Amino acid sequence: xxxxxxxxxxxxxxxxxxxxxxxxxxxxxxxxxxxxxxxxxxxxxxxxxxxxxxxxxxxxxxxxxxxxxxxxxxxxxxxxxxxxxxxxxxxxxxxxxxxxxxxxxxxxxxxxxxx
Amino acid sequence: xxxxxxxxxxxxxxxxxxxxxxxxxxxxxxxxxxxxxxxxxxxxxxxxxxxxxxxxxxxxxxxxxxxxxxxxxxxxxxxxxxxxxxxxxxxxxxxxxxxxxxxxxxxxxxxxxxxx
Numbered sequence: 505x506x507x508x509x510x511x512x513x514x515x516x517x518x519x520x521x522x523x524x525x526x527x528x529x530x531x532x533x534x535x536x537x538x539x540x541x542x543x544x545x546x547x548x549x550x551x552x553x554x555x556x557x558x559x560x561x562x563x564x565x566x567x568x569x570x571x572x573x574x575x576x577x578x579x580x581x582x583x584x585x586x587x588x589x590x591x592x593x594x595x596x597x598x599x600x601x602x603x604x605x606x607x608x609x610x611x612x613x614x615x616x617x618x619x
Numbered sequence: 620x621x622x623x624x625x626x627x628x629x630x631x632x633x634x635x636x637x638x639x640x641x642x643x644x645x646x647x648x649x650x651x652x653x654x655x656x657x658x659x660x661x662x663x664x665x666x667x668x669x670x671x672x673x674x675x676x677x678x679x680x681x682x683x684x685x686x687x688x689x690x691x692x693x694x695x696x697x698x699x700x701x702x703x704x705x706x707x708x709x710x711x712x713x714x715x716x717x718x719x720x721x722x723x724x725x726x727x728x729x730x731x732x733x734x735x
Contacts, residue, residue: 508661538723547623547710547726548662593661604674607652607724609661 506531506598510610517584518618525579525613527594532575535597535605539568539579542591542612551592552579584617591615621645623727625711631733637699640730644692644713652724653686653696654710662710668694698732706734 507530517523527537536555540548552561552568554577560569567580581588591612597605624643632638644651650669654662665684667675670691679686683702688694698705708729715723 540726545728545731547728548712548724549726550723553723595661600675602674604667604669606667606675607664609663611659611661 506534506596506606506608508594508596508608508610510592510594510613512613513611514614514616516616516618519584519586521584521617522580522582523584523615525581525592525594525615527577527579527610529575529577529596529608531596531598532572533598534572535599537568537570537577537597538595538607539566539577540593540595540609542593548593581615584615586617586619589615589617623711623713623725625709625727625730627730628728629731629733631735632701633735634703635700637697638701638732639698640696640709640711640732642694642696642711642727644694644711645725648713648715648725649691650714651688651694652710652712652714653694654712656708656710656729658707665696665709701732701734703734706732708732 509528511526538553539551542548554561554570565582570577591614593612595609652667653665656662665679666686668688671688686696708731710729712724712726
């Protein structure tokens, strides 16, 4: 059974700092890995998707890396801004025996960027 | 493009009552998901549809939860009777099928259920 763990559960940083969020998963036979952002009272927004054959993806100030063999991913946020404050969720996709995709989420890291 | 629409946004009921949530996915998205997100937890998949067929409902408490996706478009999720532990946000998501695989998920804003 796939389990996804995110560390830390919460993080508070001053504006402008670079930071790293961590995600680990127990079953390395993943199809892809996604990082999502969730703002209070809202749904999830997909930030980055890394296919299992890829090592990293970049979008603006965000960079996500994937080390499938060790079951780890990191989300790097450069020059953090107060608007980055949100909960960041990691999710991995496995292909089931029936051939469908199964997405398993971590509990998230709540990020607060202080002005 | 319009996003994933969900209603109602908020619902408060007493235990043992019933409730229904509605989801309208992005046009053309073949795959539709219902997730349950309890406060402080990550979303947990309840049921996944591909067109109007169920591909995964292994974590759906079938004694009280039911879901349908008529005509492969809109979907409803029903809880009857509700329990206190059903208090959560119910998220609907949809995705395109590309080369027979679901792609990036787009989530709705969710329906927050409080069971008293």
